[in-house]
Amino acid sequence: MTALKSVLLAAAATVAIASAAQAADPIMPVPVAPIVPVASAFDWNGFYAGARVGAENKVQSDTDWTLGVEIGVNAAFDMFVLGGEVGIDYVFANADYAYAEATLRAGVLVAPEALLYGTVGYGSDLDSTANVGSGNHILAGLGAEFAVTDSVSLDARYVYGWEQSNDAGTSDIHKFTLGANFHF
Secondary structure (H helix, E strand, C coil): CHHHHHHHHHHHHHHHHHHHHHHHCCCCCCCCCCCCCCCCCCCCCEEEEEEEEEEEEECCCCEEEEEEEEEEEEEEECCEEEEEEEEEEEEECCCCEEEEEEEEEEEEEEECCEEEEEEEEEEECCCCCCCCCCCEEEEEEEEEEEECCCCEEEEEEEEEEEECCCCCCCCCEEEEEEEEEEEC
């Protein structure tokens, strides 16, 4: 038994010495991955201006083409965006006229570069006394805006306008526009 005790004692001493030696070795440091800056998300805050094309359909009339400009301002709060906008369109109709609108919008960022929003406001053909345009309207609609560069976005919007004259319903409008905005 003394031989067996000697072998076990020698094995235990070897394990103890090896463990102590391993514990004394310095721990290899893990290399730290370099920090790569993340591309900045589109900044929806601030002023913008742009151009748009579209179509306007009066309920009891033909569809007319539009060409216009807009300016506005946004304020982003986390994933929510609030804003206001004014725009004017030249409407190519039998008797051409200008149509101006002032709207407010509220939306949700579904991605850092994609905004879905609702809009409400007021629009006027600026010549309702001559009865050449479509009249004055309460406006409500939906839109989507997508950032394509750091300062340019594309916008698509549908708006319905309720006529506010005595002939309510006869001059309601459907308006669809596509536009590009430059954000400052």
